[in-house]
Amino acid sequence: MDLLIVNGIVLDPSQGICGPFDVGVTEGKIADWFAPGTVQAGLATEVVDAAGCFVVPGLIDLHTHVFERRTALGIKADKVGIRQGVTTLVDAGSTGSRDFPAFLREVVELNQTQVLLWINIASQGLCDGRSELADLSLLKPDETERLIKQFPLIRGIKARMSRSVVKDSGLQPLVMAKRLAQRVGLPVMVHIGNAPPKLGEILDLLDSGDVVTHAFHGKQGGLLDENGQLIPEAVCAMERGVLWDVGHGSSSFSFQTMKRIKELGLSPFSISTDIYCENIRGPVHSLITTMNKYLAMGYPLEDVIAAVTWRPARILGLADELGTLKKDTVADLTILKWIAEPITLVDSEAEQMVGNPYLRAVNTIKSGKVWRHD
Ligand SMILES: [Zn+2]
Incomplete structure (x- = not known):
């Protein structure tokens, strides 16, 4: 041995x-x-x-930004990977089809940590700023489809569906991401934040296995209504098998929201960080810090470990390979x-x-x- x-x-x-x-x-x-x-x-x-x-099992962080040289927010993968207890990172939309070859050369091949990705439905990803879905002519689903078929490390498609990202594009970027996802048989990860589009309209487009990240943010128009109950579209989405991911980030995780969600008897399906170069100094720090927040709120250890091992592996379609200690x-x-x-x-x-x-x-x-x- x-x-x-x-x-x-x-x-x-x-x-x-x-x-x-x-x-x-x-x-x-x-x-x-x-x-x-x-x-x-x-x-x-x-x-x-x-x-x-x-x-x-080696921890999996389902939402990170590790395209360090080409995006303003990117951080070195190993710094938030093997140096912080995380063996697999999934980059969430830092790259689209245009810069994918550079992502492969500069990130995937130059780090010890395994890096998988949600490819951005916008061809320029986050390389030209953070309003990547404002211009629909920059979405290149055919190019993206060719890459998905060639590179199995692409595990899904990212669409960031909040006001500052989509501007006047409405739901159209998500409609295009879903069409592509259905053609290639992969899930979509949707970032949510400030409306428009309205969360209910976003959720209605999602299917079993699709992931909503930043699910527990503290902004207006989230999963909870003004009475602290789940909005009806969220109840229907859960029944269809849509999955809630944490995606902590600088502005997308609220103890208040999470405590209420816990009172309703719900847990996140996966715990992830949305870590990048600024929020590593706080409030995110690391995946383990994010897990510690769930432990502090009273979630059981086994549930927290599941949310960073076999459950993200299942989302990625890799449950037989990752997030497990099977022989x-x-x-x-x-x-x-x-x-x-x-x-x-x-x-x-x-x-x-x-x-x-x-x-x-x-x-x-x-x-x-x-x-x-x-
Ligand atoms: Zn993110």
Whole structure:
């Protein structure tokens, strides 16, 4: 064995398992699990001691911006990936078809973290500013379709459906994104924010497996009406299988909204950051900080881990490969430690909440290679 991870508590929601196991890795894949202490450490080239820690599938961040050289907001993938406990990042629309070759060369190939993407339905993505859907002539669905068919790392299509992005284009960008998504059999990730378009009209266009990011923002016109009830279109969307993603960002996550959503008995399907170069300094900081906000609100640990492992993997159509510690899958693992101290957490509305205990990443293992965080 190349690597043996000993003394940890393995928590793998994809298999409903939480218990003490040692995990062996061979040639970048999960080789086997063992009862604690039954394999001699000397049989492995490298040993990681995970005493007092949780060993979980490598974390997946479904909404990030990592096109560092071509977009104003982009950040280096490894900085928010393997250096923060995240083994797979999904860039959410930084690139469209026009700059995709550069994205491949400069981001996908130059980082250790696995980078997948939601391709922007606008051909220029976020490379020429943030009103990318205002000019419908810049949407090039045929070009985008050719890339999707050629490059399996494109897992879906991004459409940012808020006022400052679409200007006078109305719902048309989403209609075009959905048409393409149906042709290629991929989901759409829709960013929501200030109307128009109205959220209800956006939701009515979405199908099972489509993702709404920034779902729990604190702006007007969100999932909740003035009485704190879900708008009817949101209830119908959930019944159809539309999925809620966090996409925290600088202005898109509110404790108030989330607490009410929790009172209604709902959880996010996936927890993601919308991390980029500014909000890494706050209020986002990292995927783990975002997870800590959910733990502080009282969501159970297993639910929070599921929301950053098998559930995003399922959205990506990769549930047999990622977000799981099943044998023969890629050896992507994150080792997390409970820190029994208070931590102050801040949402996008500058509201504070104190968490205690909180999680910290100790090691990240990507394809069997260990990255230590000290
Ligand atoms: Zn974003």
